[in-house]
Amino acid sequence: MSRVFDELTNFARARSLFILHYCTGCGAIELPPVMTSRFDMERLGVSPMVTPRQADILLVTGYVSIKTLKRVMLTYEQMGSPKYVIGICSCTVNGGMYWQSYATAKRLDEYMPVDLYIAGCMPRPEAVISGLRELMKKIEQGEANSWKEYYRNYDYYLGNQQHLFGDQWQTPVDVIGEAEHYGLVGDGTRGEHTALLEQVQHPLKPLEMRL
């Protein structure tokens, strides 16, 4: 019975996807053509959404500088599960053009699990559309489960974030609590990095929320 329901929800999920509209890098310039009449992603049931809490897909469009990455992390943790991450552009795969830049984070999947990459500098709108279709297929088959990995391996991701943002790094979201809620606590959920987080953690003041 639950299998039937799962298939049904996956079917429905794959057909109504909201993309969080956050242009992190230069790949974002190909999104207006994708969204508007010429390539028209709405025919796939995909449309842009302005707030993270209502969005399903986090589209990381290109290089993420360290300042942006903080916001991306915050946004990612705010999104409700199930959530999917697509890395557009070579820059999210391995640093791309900016492999030696001091200001950018090189590999996105060190900081958050990624479902799908669309490589290219920059990927054409057709590539973005085919990437979205690929994601829909994965969702329908129940394979797009990267968000579960974030809970299971939270310690690893948090460690990389702390490495980049400093030991004081914390977000307002209680990831471990959420992992317990979903029953997704794995071997990698707790570790030395989460222990460090528990030590430094303090209630965030409104000003600190600005990061």
Added chain:
Amino acid sequence: MRAENYQQINHPPSHAFELNFGPNHPGIEGNYALQVQVEGDTVVQARADGGYLHRGFEKLMEQRLWIQNIALVPRICVPDPSPMEVCYSMAVEQIAGIEVPERAQWIRVMQLELSRIAAHLFTFGGHAATTGMYSPMFWGVADRDLILDLFEEFTGGRIYSIYNLPGGVRRELPEGFLQRVTDTLDYIESRLPDYDDLFFKNRVFIKRAKGVGVTEQAMALEYGVTGPNLRAAGLPFDVRRDDPYLVYEQLEFEVPTEEAGDAWARTLVRRSELIESIRIVRQVVAALPDIGGPLRTPIPNPLAWRVPAGESYARVESSKGELAYYVVSDGSEKPWRVHVRGPSSMHAVQVLEELVKGGRIEDVAQTMFSLDACPPEVDR
């Protein structure tokens, strides 16, 4: 959210509050933020918060070969990348003393002007969307795509063409290309009356945009604003006319101006510029078949090319204003220092902060789009 993280915020006694406008906001152009203090719906204070797109370009360019930088520079300004590579090539040519063949110069002019048309259409689209009109946005993006198709055909890339080299351009134009350019321009021109009806002469738009974000001429000059934003304040300064580069001297075009200096005037200046650009491309299309000759002056092995020591300053008129490169060479395989004078950094930080002050909160996005700010170029 953890329960203990909820904090009672002691609001100031009035109806004043602070709003983070961006970086994740539909009304902001690119990855950029404004911290706005609002009283009611009047903005009392705004602070621009950039740096989200910083990649350290000027440092990266010092670590790459002269020729590799050609691929890097278009990324500085994403909506209007062509002037970047042309300007950088011009700066390098000045140091190395390379003459560019005439045909390459004409092709460069065509590339620059097509890029300007595309960038202006995109800006119209964005500006319309921030005033609540979504159809012009769809039109602007769709018509810009036709220009991108042309780019794809003759340079190989939709957005980043990487078509120029120090010394000339890379490839010959495809067969029948000039005809297709003419067709596309005809089409865009035939669309302009529709744009007028829907957008430029729309009462909603005029009411929203008139008197919003006024730049006085003196203030614009003080801040170093150039391009359409300066011309909208009544000063007809255009690098293409006042310090001609490439073959602009031989071309006929006007420098449109407006007096008001507000969002509406800026958009009208862009509209007139679009028409002038179409006129320029038509002249290039008419002239190109008669101009033969090579496409580029050969440069020595680009992978071990040592540009002689020296410095140069090259400037072009991009769709956002005056764009310039200051390049210093110490005679090695890599630039010693490259400085980019981005047009947007002049008007997208302090000027934007000034302009939104005293305005209404719903005009913040509009002001930003009417200034045609380009965040990647501000941050670099």
